[in-house]
Amino acid sequence: MTVRPRSPSKAVRAAQKAGLTPPGGKRSRAPKKAPVGAVIGWPPDEDRVEEIFVRLSGIMPDPKTELDFVNPYTLVVAVALSAQATDVGVNKATKALFAVADTPQKMLALGEEGLIPLISSIGLYRTKARNVIAAARMLVEQHGGEVPLNRADLQALPGVGRKTASVVLNELGVEPAIAVDTHVFRVSHRLGLANAATPDKVEAQLHKVVPEAWLPKAHHWLILHGRYTCLAQRPKCLACVIADLCPSRSAFVGI
Secondary structure (H helix, E strand, O other): OOOOOOOOHHHHHHHHOOOOOOOOOOOOOOOOOOOOOOOOOOOOOOOHHHHHHHHHHHHOOOOOOOOOOHHHHHHHHHHHHHHOHHHHHHHHHHHHHHHHHOOOOHHHHHHHHHHHHEEEEEEHHHHHHHHHHHHHHHHHHHHHHOOOHHHHHHHOOOOHHHHHHHHHHHHHOOOOOOOHHHHHHHHHHHHOOOOOOOHHHHHHHHHHOOHHHHHHHHHHHHHHHHHHEEEEEOOOOOHOOOOHHHHHHHHHHOO
């Protein structure tokens, strides 16, 4: 007798279609993919958005980047090095690096050969070393060794894209930018703050729905919430201060 495989339940099919972990502890045989959340309409309710940031501000009143830096230049370098790397790993490398090269002039004197051994523990270190030295040269030759605190000039530096520029400008209080990394992208979708498919479009949506008063720190709240609570595979919904405001909560509780 031929036994046909059981078809997945309606709930399991819906979860798989949405990119979620199937309910009831069941797991898909498909390659692992971090669940984003429920499919949610946009724009979100203004009162709910306001309450989300009220609560996040209550537990993180003065959020800061977890990257170590001593001046605007070392911040640019640290953020550039953090691409596809952890802040902890970057901080371990830059502790020794910034002790000997905390200005563009000193970085140029160090050169690629001197820089590579100091950052070899970081992913893509050869490409990053090349960009850091090229950026240092541009800062010395075109900006008198000072970091230009405007988006156009920052993004013109080798290895500095829109996300890096946004982090720098936000952290230094120049511009209330929201850098959309993997954490911000995931949390924004799960909370229904955004539903766009690209980081740039998500950034634009966030600027439209996040109340102006919360914009300067919104980036930090979202990234830290994603890093420590709203985890990619198994979000800590039961310990989340905004769980009752999250339209994706029902998709994750119990997984």
